[in-house]
Structures are given as C-alpha cells and as structure tokens.
Amino acid sequence: MKESTMRFPVVLHTDDGTRYGVTVPDLPGCFSGGDTFDAAMDSAAEAIDLHLEGLTEDGHDVPTPQPIGHHQKTPDYEGGVWALVEVDVTRFEGKAEKINITLPRRLLARIDEYARSHGASRSGFLAEAARQAMR
Numbered sequence: 001m002k003e004s005t006m007r008f009p010v011v012l013h014t015d016d017g018t019r020y021g022v023t024v025p026d027l028p029g030c031f032s033g034g035d036t037f038d039a040a041m042d043s044a045a046e047a048i049d050l051h052l053e054g055l056t057e058d059g060h061d062v063p064t065p066q067p068i069g070h071h072q073k074t075p076d077y078e079g080g081v082w083a084l085v086e087v088d089v090t091r092f093e094g095k096a097e098k099i100n101i102t103l104p105r106r107l108l109a110r111i112d113e114y115a116r117s118h119g120a121s122r123s124g125f126l127a128e129a130a131r132q133a134m135r
Contacts, residue, residue: 004090004131009068010044011080012037023080025071026063027051037081045085056092064134096123 008027012020020040024030024047032047034040052062068082103111115125 004093004128005086005088006062006065007084007086008048008065009071010041010083010085011071011077012040012083013080020081022047023077024048024051024085025074025077026065027055041083041085044083045087048085048087052087052089052092056094062089062092 008024011023011025013023014020019033019035020037021033022031022040022044024044027048030047030051032040032043034043056062068084071077072082111125112122115122118125120128
C-alpha cells in the first residue's frame with residue numbers, strides 16, 4: 001500500500017447475481033451499487049471518496065477502517081461478498097505545515113538513509129511512520 005492510502009472493506013449483496021448493492025461498514029450511511037460487480041466496485045470507490053470529503057468538510061477525521069473479520073460478525077452482512085477499496089486520503093489530511101522538531105543526530109541520519117533508500121523524503125517517511133503508529 002502506498003503512502004496516504006487506506007483500504008476500506010466493502011460488502012456486496014446481489015439478488016440476481018448481476019447487479020450489486022455495496023455497503024461500507026466503516027462509514028455509516030455510505031452505500032452504492034452497480035449493474036455489474038466491477039461497476040459496483042467503481043461506484044463504491046467514488047462513494048467512499050465523496051463520503052470522506054463530506055466528513056472532513058464537517059471537521060471530522062477520516063476514520064480508520066476495521067479489518068473485514070471485525071465486520072463479518074454483523075448479521076446484516078451475512079451472505080455478502082467482501083472486497084477492499086483502496087482510497088488515497090492525502091487530500092483529506094489538510095494543508096501541509098512546517099514544524100520544528102528535535103531528534104538525535106544519528107537517528108536523523110538513519111531516517112534520512114532509510115527514506116532515501118525507499119524513494120521517500122524525510123517528511124514523507126515521518127508522516128507515514130506516524131500514520132502507521134496511530135492505526
């Protein structure tokens with residue numbers, strides 16, 4: 001998974017084996033559907049994006065998705081097909097701010113070496129490390 005992406009579990013239900021309704025358990029009120037499985041998945045990605053936009057515009061944080069296994073216990077989702085929708089959440093994190101932090105010189109050198117070897121900037125690495133620690 002790339003920097004600043006989250007994978008939201010979705011559950012798809014169908015009555016006719018062709019058209020699908022989609023529910024996003026981690027985002028109450030976020031639903032979509034499609035005339036085919038692929039169309040339903042595309043609609044789900046769009047619905048999640050719009051739902052997150054609304055949440056952040058209202059001052060809420062992007063919720064951390066729970067594992068599929070957590071949701072499978074819910075009776076409403078019984079018999080559904082589970083999938084993951086990857087969403088780039090960068091635009092929902094707000095404007096970048098410059099900060100001043102103090103770190104030991106050797107640690108900073110190790111951070112820079114690690115980030116460089118993984119094609120990231122120092123800021124990008126630290127931001128991703130913080131995201132991972134807070135999940």
